Amino acid sequence: MPTETFRNLPESKRLQIEHAAITEFAAKPLQSASVNAIVSQAGIAKGSFYQYFENIADLHSHILTIVSKKKLEVINSLPLDNANLDTFRYLRRVLQAAVEFQIRYPELASIERFERFYSDQPGSIDPETGERVGGDRRFHAFLTQGILHDDIATWVDVDMAAFMLGIVEGGIAPYLAERLGERASQIAAGELSIVDDSPIQDLFDNLMDILEAGLARDPQIRKDFYSK
Amino acid sequence: MPTETFRNLPESKRLQIEHAAITEFAAKPLQSASVNAIVSQAGIAKGSFYQYFENIADLHSHILTIVSKKKLEVINSLPLDNANLDTFRYLRRVLQAAVEFQIRYPELASIERFERFYSDQPGSIDPETGERVGGDRRFHAFLTQGILHDDIATWVDVDMAAFMLGIVEGGIAPYLAERLGERASQIAAGELSIVDDSPIQDLFDNLMDILEAGLARDPQIRKDFYSK
Amino acid sequence: MPTETFRNLPESKRLQIEHAAITEFAAKPLQSASVNAIVSQAGIAKGSFYQYFENIADLHSHILTIVSKKKLEVINSLPLDNANLDTFRYLRRVLQAAVEFQIRYPELASIERFERFYSDQPGSIDPETGERVGGDRRFHAFLTQGILHDDIATWVDVDMAAFMLGIVEGGIAPYLAERLGERASQIAAGELSIVDDSPIQDLFDNLMDILEAGLARDPQIRKDFYSK
Amino acid sequence: MPTETFRNLPESKRLQIEHAAITEFAAKPLQSASVNAIVSQAGIAKGSFYQYFENIADLHSHILTIVSKKKLEVINSLPLDNANLDTFRYLRRVLQAAVEFQIRYPELASIERFERFYSDQPGSIDPETGERVGGDRRFHAFLTQGILHDDIATWVDVDMAAFMLGIVEGGIAPYLAERLGERASQIAAGELSIVDDSPIQDLFDNLMDILEAGLARDPQIRKDFYSK
DNA sequence: TATGAATGAGCTTTCATTCAT
DNA sequence: CATGAATGAAAGCTCATTCAT
Numbered sequence: 001m002p003t004e005t006f007r008n009l010p011e012s013k014r015l016q017i018e019h020a021a022i023t024e025f026a027a028k029p030l031q032s033a034s035v036n037a038i039v040s041q042a043g044i045a046k047g048s049f050y051q052y053f054e055n056i057a058d059l060h061s062h063i064l065t066i067v068s069k070k071k072l073e074v075i076n077s078l079p080l081d082n083a084n085l086d087t088f089r090y091l092r093r094v095l096q097a098a099v100e101f102q103i104r105y106p107e108l109a110s111i112e113r114f115e116r117f118y119s120d121q122p123g124s125i126d127p128e129t130g131e132r133v134g135g136d137r138r139f140h141a142f143l144t145q146g147i148l149h150d151d152i153a154t155w156v157d158v159d160m161a162a163f164m165l166g167i168v169e170g171g172i173a174p175y176l177a178e179r180l181g182e183r184a185s186q187i188a189a190g191e192l193s194i195v196d197d198s199p200i201q202d203l204f205d206n207l208m209d210i211l212e213a214g215l216a217r218d219p220q221i222r223k224d225f226y227s228k
Numbered sequence: 229m230p231t232e233t234f235r236n237l238p239e240s241k242r243l244q245i246e247h248a249a250i251t252e253f254a255a256k257p258l259q260s261a262s263v264n265a266i267v268s269q270a271g272i273a274k275g276s277f278y279q280y281f282e283n284i285a286d287l288h289s290h291i292l293t294i295v296s297k298k299k300l301e302v303i304n305s306l307p308l309d310n311a312n313l314d315t316f317r318y319l320r321r322v323l324q325a326a327v328e329f330q331i332r333y334p335e336l337a338s339i340e341r342f343e344r345f346y347s348d349q350p351g352s353i354d355p356e357t358g359e360r361v362g363g364d365r366r367f368h369a370f371l372t373q374g375i376l377h378d379d380i381a382t383w384v385d386v387d388m389a390a391f392m393l394g395i396v397e398g399g400i401a402p403y404l405a406e407r408l409g410e411r412a413s414q415i416a417a418g419e420l421s422i423v424d425d426s427p428i429q430d431l432f433d434n435l436m437d438i439l440e441a442g443l444a445r446d447p448q449i450r451k452d453f454y455s456k
Numbered sequence: 457m458p459t460e461t462f463r464n465l466p467e468s469k470r471l472q473i474e475h476a477a478i479t480e481f482a483a484k485p486l487q488s489a490s491v492n493a494i495v496s497q498a499g500i501a502k503g504s505f506y507q508y509f510e511n512i513a514d515l516h517s518h519i520l521t522i523v524s525k526k527k528l529e530v531i532n533s534l535p536l537d538n539a540n541l542d543t544f545r546y547l548r549r550v551l552q553a554a555v556e557f558q559i560r561y562p563e564l565a566s567i568e569r570f571e572r573f574y575s576d577q578p579g580s581i582d583p584e585t586g587e588r589v590g591g592d593r594r595f596h597a598f599l600t601q602g603i604l605h606d607d608i609a610t611w612v613d614v615d616m617a618a619f620m621l622g623i624v625e626g627g628i629a630p631y632l633a634e635r636l637g638e639r640a641s642q643i644a645a646g647e648l649s650i651v652d653d654s655p656i657q658d659l660f661d662n663l664m665d666i667l668e669a670g671l672a673r674d675p676q677i678r679k680d681f682y683s684k
Numbered sequence: 685m686p687t688e689t690f691r692n693l694p695e696s697k698r699l700q701i702e703h704a705a706i707t708e709f710a711a712k713p714l715q716s717a718s719v720n721a722i723v724s725q726a727g728i729a730k731g732s733f734y735q736y737f738e739n740i741a742d743l744h745s746h747i748l749t750i751v752s753k754k755k756l757e758v759i760n761s762l763p764l765d766n767a768n769l770d771t772f773r774y775l776r777r778v779l780q781a782a783v784e785f786q787i788r789y790p791e792l793a794s795i796e797r798f799e800r801f802y803s804d805q806p807g808s809i810d811p812e813t814g815e816r817v818g819g820d821r822r823f824h825a826f827l828t829q830g831i832l833h834d835d836i837a838t839w840v841d842v843d844m845a846a847f848m849l850g851i852v853e854g855g856i857a858p859y860l861a862e863r864l865g866e867r868a869s870q871i872a873a874g875e876l877s878i879v880d881d882s883p884i885q886d887l888f889d890n891l892m893d894i895l896e897a898g899l900a901r902d903p904q905i906r907k908d909f910y911s912k
Numbered sequence: 913t914a915t916g917a918a919t920g921a922g923c924t925t926t927c928a929t930t931c932a933t
Numbered sequence: 934c935a936t937g938a939a940t941g942a943a944a945g946c947t948c949a950t951t952c953a954t
Contacts, residue, residue: 005913028259029257029260031256031260032257032259032260034947034948034949035948035949035950036947036948036949044914044915045914045915045916046915046916046917046949046950047913047914047915047916047917047950047951047952048913048914048915048916049949049950050949050950050951051913051914051915055949055950056949117345155434155437156434156438157431157434157435159407160400160403160404160407160431160434160435161438163400163403164396164400164435164438167395167396167398167399167400168392168395168396170395170399171391171392171395171398171399172388172391172392172395175388175391176388179387179388203385203388206383206384206385206388207385207388207392209383210384210389210392213441214437214438214439214440214441233937233938236937236938237938262922262923262924263923263924263925264922264923264924272939272940273939273940273941274924274925274940274941275925275926275927275939275940275941275942276938276939276940277925278924278925278926279937279938279939283924283925284924461916461917464916464917465917484715485713485716487712487716488713488715488716490943490944490945491944491945491946492943492944492945500918500919501918501919501920502919502920502945502946503918503919503920503921503946503947503948504917504918504919505946506945506946506947507916507917507918511945511946512945573801611890611893612890612894613887613890613891615863616856616859616860616863616887616890616891617894619855619856619859620852620855620856620891620894623851623852623854623855623856624848624851624852626851626855627851627854627855628844628847628848628851631844631847632844635843635844659841659844662839662840662841662844663841663844663848665839666840666845666848669897689934718926718927718928719927719928719929720926720927720928728935728936729935729936729937730928730929730936730937730938731929731930731931731934731935731936731937731938732934732935732936732937733928733929734928734929734930735934735935739928739929740928
């Protein structure tokens with residue numbers, strides 16, 4: 001954990017340091033990241049670094065909390081209200097959040113991907129809870145709920161499906177961001193909303209259709225399609 | 229490329245070195261891998277290393293060719309015949325190969341994952357062909373064929389779906405291997421075949437159902453399920 | 457160029473390092489010089505070296521500027537005034553400076569000789585000016601002036617003579633210094649001045665006579681000699 | 685000294701090795717020369733090298749004997765006959781030999797220059813004879829003879845003048861070779877003789893005039909010049 | 913508290929030399 | 934006698950971390 005000294009720093013300096021760290025960790029995994037690169041980009045003295053952080057891993061975990069915070073912020077910034085979501089609207093929202101995050105904070109998204117890659121050692125067991133880590137808890141809950149609500153087919157292997165959704169969520173965002181091309185820049189600049197733009201929603205529809213059709217007890221979308 | 233000296237080495241020694249390298253590259257990306265670790269694990273002198281390889285990147289790319297070769301070997305070892313495959317049987321085969329590879333050569337699979345992770349920079353454009361790299365060509369072809377054969381719905385966005393299948397293929401194998409638990413060890417030991425064991429095939433059925441239902445023009449499986 | 461860190465060092469330490477470097481570069485050309493030797497003689501850590509200099513070539517070029525500076529210092533310490541010099545007195549001064557430099561800073565003189573030897577590739581053409589490098593510009597100017605002043609014979613091939621004077625200047629100093637024997641030590645100790653001591657000046661007279669007689673339009677010295 | 689094994693080698697192979705060594709030693713002083721470079725250029729096995737020579741210094745000194753031999757060959761190839769030479773004709777001949785050697789065997793000349801540079805530590809005393817080394821014996825004898833024959837002025841400091849001629853001889857050849865430009869190539873090709881070509885001899889005349897005028901008791905050349 | 917100089921272990925790479933075949 | 938694989942010392946250089954100011 002960063003020292004009190006770091007927490008008391010004037011915000012601008014703190015942000016400067018965090019920004020430098022984010023740039024570094026977005027480019028390299030913790031193991032290859034360089035203290036030198038960070039302090040020189042942040043414009044602080046090498047000694048100061050060690051007054052703020054125990055070591056580079058300490059800074060890295062601090063950055064990870066920032067990543068989580070921003071990710072949450074993005075999720076909450078999406079207009080839909082959690083309570084009223086049916087199962088698949090929730091899933092769509094999660095994926096939209098991932099893309100929005102990718103577009104608005106590509107460096108943080110990159111850090112998140114590194115982290116996921118290096119910590120998701122499937123088969124590794126969390127020594128505290130004894131549960132498998134990596135399989136995303138959120139999707140587990142989502143799928144269980146979906147079955148209860150009769151939205152999701154009962155034959156679906158919840159654990160595996162949750163894992164699959166996890167890797168799709170983690171991997172698809174950069175692809176979609178890139179597919180959006182010019183539109184992504186506009187979203188990043190705040191000139192366009194991911195939820196209002198119809199070409200973007202078409203792309204999402206397509207993805208959601210695939211997933212929904214794969215999971216749903218009674219998939220509507222394709223029926224609509226073929227009945228059109 | 230490894231030197232002739234390396235290629236002329238007695239097989240046992242060559243394997244020793246390759247094994248040490250595989251262990252290293254399965255644990256760390258090229259950038260963090262250490263010559264020291266490799267030579268000390270292989271039990272050779274440091275100077276010898278540089279008689280065999282130009283540098284560590286040279287060894288790494290040599291190991292990558294081994295990975296490809298073994299992967300192909302696994303794919304070809306699967307009993308199904310390419311010619312007679314319908315669309316989704318082909319997909320199942322690809323995924324089974326990924327799992328089989330993961331079980332039989334977990335280190336090589338890890339190396340492959342590192343490689344994929346570090347080279348799949350989605351959005352990076354191949355300067356020669358102008359095409360997006362990372363999206364898997366194989367799945368592109370598979371989906372296009374599937375549409376032609378009326379197996380896959382015409383509304384599917386082929387490019388996106390191919391990318392999605394790519395990340396599922398790359399990510400699901402370690403999960404499945406881990407799910408198989410004891411059975412995985414038996415497969416690794418050659419006591420069990422992935423294609424014959426029914427609990428394993430059940431798991432595959434489940435995954436394939438999700439994917440097939442998501443993509444298929446006229447998904448059969450679930451119908452069968454509900455009619456049971 | 458040495459880093460600011462090096463420039464901010466306490467003088468004693470800086471001198472210590474420069475002295476170690478001078479010792480090394482006086483004994484070996486840049487190509488064979490060793491960082492290890494320098495740091496161990498200077499009593500600093502290897503890491504420190506690379507905080508001061510980019511690499512050994514950086515240090516070497518720094519030492520070369522010291523050599524130039526000291527050489528100039530020696531030239532300027534000679535009492536004669538440039539303005540009033542006739543042609544051959546100027547030449548004598550240049551040669552005296554070379555000897556004085558050799559005696560007072562034999563290591564720097566050695567470094568200068570290495571540098572001259574390795575950079576004077578006669579026949580190599582300066583890509584910017586298109587002129588031959590290595591032939592000494594100073595002597596060129598000196599000879600041209602001498603011809604204008606009617607001090608030097610018009611038949612002299614200026615380019616070649618300049619080159620010849622250059623190599624004589626570069627090579628004769630160690631010889632003369634050695635010839636001076638005990639006297640050289642006294643000069644080095646500041647107990648004797650090169651310009652006041654008559655045995656020394658006799659030696660110079662002899663050399664100058666040879667050169668002057670060889671170049672002069674109307675050589676006086678030998679006439680005097682034979683008329684004595 | 686090279687081993688008997690080396691001496692028994694078929695000539696073509698011996699020449700191959702010597703040629704590779706010459707190329708290396710012409711580019712670098714012994715201290716920086718590389719066994720690797722030599723064996724790979726010579727196309728022999730590394731182990732063979734150590735069957736022919738004790739170490740690289742051994743090969744180097746073998747090459748030095750070749751240099752001396754070839755130099756002598758060049759000197760003797762010049763048409764003038766030693767016996768009939770007056771003093772300055774002898775000097776001209778020595779310098780012409782140096783230039784001829786430079787032109788016909790530039791690599792050997794380079795090796796010779798390296799050797800001269802690294803061994804001529806003026807002031808170093810030969811431990812066996814007790815004499816100063818580096819000052820050229822030949823020029824000593826030449827000057828002494830010249831004085832006896834009344835060709836050279838008695839006031840000349842023989843030791844110093846010999847040294848000076850030594851460095852001029854050693855340094856001027858590459859310059860002159862370069863001055864000759866296209867003509868040098870013709871000489872190297874055997875299409876032109878250094879002693880017959882009048883532009884070349886003009887250049888030599890100029891140099892000799894300078895040296896002769898500087899040393900001669902009764903210099904003729906300039907007199908001729910002014911009387912023209 | 914901020915600084916940046918100092919450190920030395922560690923890295924990759926080179927190379928002369930030895931030695932088994 | 935020829936070969937070329939094996940070796941390890943030593944090179945240049947980097948870097949996280951400590952410490953004195």
